[in-house]
Amino acid sequence: MSARRRLVVLGATGTVGRQTLELIRDFPDLWEVVGISAHSNQAALKELAQAHPEAQSWLTSQDVQREALLPFLQEGNYDVCLHAMVGAAGLPFSEAVLRAGKTLALANKESLVLGGAWLCQLAREHHAEILPVDSEHSAIHQCLHARTPADIRTLYLTASGGALRDLSPDEQKKATPTQVLNHPNWDMGPRITVDSATMMNKVFEIIEAHHLFETPASQIQVLVHRQSIIHSMVEFQDGSILAQMGPPDMKFPIHYALFGPHRQPSPLQGFSPELFQNLTLEPARLSQYPALALAQQALDAGPAGGAVLNAADEIAVEAFLAGQIPFHHIVSLCETTLQAIPSLPGENLALILAADAWARDFAQQACATPPL
Numbered sequence: 001m002s003a004r005r006r007l008v009v010l011g012a013t014g015t016v017g018r019q020t021l022e023l024i025r026d027f028p029d030l031w032e033v034v035g036i037s038a039h040s041n042q043a044a045l046k047e048l049a050q051a052h053p054e055a056q057s058w059l060t061s062q063d064v065q066r067e068a069l070l071p072f073l074q075e076g077n078y079d080v081c082l083h084a085m086v087g088a089a090g091l092p093f094s095e096a097v098l099r100a101g102k103t104l105a106l107a108n109k110e111s112l113v114l115g116g117a118w119l120c121q122l123a124r125e126h127h128a129e130i131l132p133v134d135s136e137h138s139a140i141h142q143c144l145h146a147r148t149p150a151d152i153r154t155l156y157l158t159a160s161g162g163a164l165r166d167l168s169p170d171e172q173k174k175a176t177p178t179q180v181l182n183h184p185n186w187d188m189g190p191r192i193t194v195d196s197a198t199m200m201n202k203v204f205e206i207i208e209a210h211h212l213f214e215t216p217a218s219q220i221q222v223l224v225h226r227q228s229i230i231h232s233m234v235e236f237q238d239g240s241i242l243a244q245m246g247p248p249d250m251k252f253p254i255h256y257a258l259f260g261p262h263r264q265p266s267p268l269q270g271f272s273p274e275l276f277q278n279l280t281l282e283p284a285r286l287s288q289y290p291a292l293a294l295a296q297q298a299l300d301a302g303p304a305g306g307a308v309l310n311a312a313d314e315i316a317v318e319a320f321l322a323g324q325i326p327f328h329h330i331v332s333l334c335e336t337t338l339q340a341i342p343s344l345p346g347e348n349l350a351l352i353l354a355a356d357a358w359a360r361d362f363a364q365q366a367c368a369t370p371p372l
């Protein structure tokens with residue numbers, strides 16, 4: 001790489017955004033930050049803007065600034081956009097980056113859950129690239145290097161099992177928000193931590209993997225791997241398996257999204273005997289995690305199925321954290337919403353957002369009228 005590559009970081013004040021900026025600080029000859037955005041943390045954004053005086057900055061909770069960010073992304077005066085915004089609001093920004101034909105390093109999982117088929121099509125049309133930043137998908141992407149979907153027999157997504165992994169289904173029913181928010185391995189936001197305990201996070205990751213790696217959900221299996229060292233694995237048609245491993249630290253997938261497939265030397269520490277001893281893998285049982293049935297159901301529900309499921313889950317998680325519904329109702333509310341809403345089109349942003357709004361309304365009403 002001769003010239004410096006120009007980077008935009010969306011969601012720069014969040015965990016992934018901050019780690020990205022920290023990581024490239026070691027490579028000033030290779031990367032230049034040309035844009036940063038934050039949702040509402042004005043003070044933190046100001047601080048980052050001072051550290052990167054060459055970068056434009058946007059506070060996307062303010063309409064005018066959000067509206068200015070979209071044309072900037074479309075004009076494409078950058079090489080890579082690391083997209084770490086949170087939630088469905090990230091979707092139009094993914095669209096803008098792909099339409100500009102740029103590289104989208106994607107940590108905003110809602111983009112693929114809501115509009116995976118549409119965005120992957122846009123990427124093909126505009127010769128843009130989607131690089132996964134999610135640890136599991138980064139692992140699979142690395143294992144698949146230079147191989148095609150026809151080579152894949154099975155994708156194994158690993159899951160920590162979440163905070164309730166040692167409780168029986170009956171004990172889970174009484175789980176409190178405090179219990180659920182105590183994740184054993186990863187330090188993440190509240191929604192994804194709850195999604196980790198219900199396994200809804202893995203449901204969304206199956207949908208993402210289906211789109212990213214052109215693999216049917218029936219060929220994607222979830223394994224409970226308590227240590228979060230094996231980030232995912234691919235079994236090829238010849239029966240051979242490749243796994244990607246490393247400490248549970250988001251800097252690894254961010255680093256690969258920025259530099260891969262080149263193995264850029266980094267200060268990150270890989271193997272340690274303490275972390276790598278006693279690695280275990282067990283099938284994720286449907287009796288323990290009923291959510292796992294929903295990935296196939298969402299994909300069967302057509303192009304907006306992911307949007308419907310995501311909206312229902314977001315409402316259900318909020319209701320659980322507010323003490324309005326018990327833990328096990330999160331998954332049943334998602335299933336009820338998916339079944340109640342007929343197959344909807346999802347071939348553009350407006351259709352996807354309409355499905356999202358419909359599902360949100362339905363789920364909100366269902367939360368307000370117990371029992372489910």
Ligand code: MG
Pocket residue numbers: 134135136205
């Ligand atoms: Mg993940």
